[in-house]
Amino acid sequence: MTFKSGANFDGKRASSGGGGRGGMIATGGGIGSLLLIGLYLLLGGDLGDITESSPQPDQTQVGPEESGEDAFAHCQTAEDGNKYDDCRVMFAAQSVDKVWAQQLPDQAGIEYVEPGRVIFNNTTMSGCGQASGATGPFYCPADESAYFDTAFFDQLRNFGGDNAPLAQMYIVAHEFGHHIQKLEGTLSLSNYNEPGEDSNAVKIELQADCYAGLWAHYADKGEDALLETITEQQVTDAVNTARAVGDDNIQRRSGGEVRPDTWTHGSSEDRAQSFLAGYNSGKMEQCDTLGRGVYKS
Numbered sequence: 001m002t003f004k005s006g007a008n009f010d011g012k013r014a015s016s017g018g019g020g021r022g023g024m025i026a027t028g029g030g031i032g033s034l035l036l037i038g039l040y041l042l043l044g045g046d047l048g049d050i051t052e053s054s055p056q057p058d059q060t061q062v063g064p065e066e067s068g069e070d071a072f073a074h075c076q077t078a079e080d081g082n083k084y085d086d087c088r089v090m091f092a093a094q095s096v097d098k099v100w101a102q103q104l105p106d107q108a109g110i111e112y113v114e115p116g117r118v119i120f121n122n123t124t125m126s127g128c129g130q131a132s133g134a135t136g137p138f139y140c141p142a143d144e145s146a147y148f149d150t151a152f153f154d155q156l157r158n159f160g161g162d163n164a165p166l167a168q169m170y171i172v173a174h175e176f177g178h179h180i181q182k183l184e185g186t187l188s189l190s191n192y193n194e195p196g197e198d199s200n201a202v203k204i205e206l207q208a209d210c211y212a213g214l215w216a217h218y219a220d221k222g223e224d225a226l227l228e229t230i231t232e233q234q235v236t237d238a239v240n241t242a243r244a245v246g247d248d249n250i251q252r253r254s255g256g257e258v259r260p261d262t263w264t265h266g267s268s269e270d271r272a273q274s275f276l277a278g279y280n281s282g283k284m285e286q287c288d289t290l291g292r293g294v295y296k297s
Ligand SMILES: [Zn+2]
Pocket: 028, 029, 030, 031, 174, 175, 178, 205, 208
């Protein structure tokens, strides 16, 4: 997935940290650590290494002088988005905004309100508590913001190679999927304390994967699309990313027993199929894991 040269990336900026304040742990949270582990294992690593190589949060808060617009002054063109992780996250978020601004009202009759996006390095405060690379990317419902750690993306790059940019966009679209669920009023149904393959936690995660696929369906369409035409190979790579982070795959590859009763994100096959269901149809009703039946066809 590549940004289109000359496409209009507007002046909207992410925050580079600071975030809100609060004490809650994120619910319906990210695919972060799991994704990292999944990708890493996919590439033949083992968990011992990953623990050692995990970034250590340095506890340094990004100061006000570093936050705000200037931190992203280098993110201006498609080429910047294709080159720098933070620009890629910011532009991917703009692409996701663009798709949902049209699709959410059209398909669900709900006005789209853009989530906050915080791109930080190593550690920051969120409305859901302290965030770090160990947390992985996540969505915080309390301040309706998605958080992305560039140190985490450095690791993805090391492990994911050429697929890293695509995995990053998949992550952005997945976390924004949780924001859509917040706007729909369903995100709070997810409870990681009640796991299991048929749990609401899994249904919410699979729907976020499907919403990520739905974004990809529209992201390269129309004259003002921000992405170049998505290739079959890129779709295959995205599906493989989704598959890599399936609970069964992670459990199997980490040498543990596969225990569906402990799942919070869904099986590899279900995650892959969910992404494809959204990608192939572009329809929220194909992502209706909660069986609500409220979407326009
Ligand atoms: Zn998630």
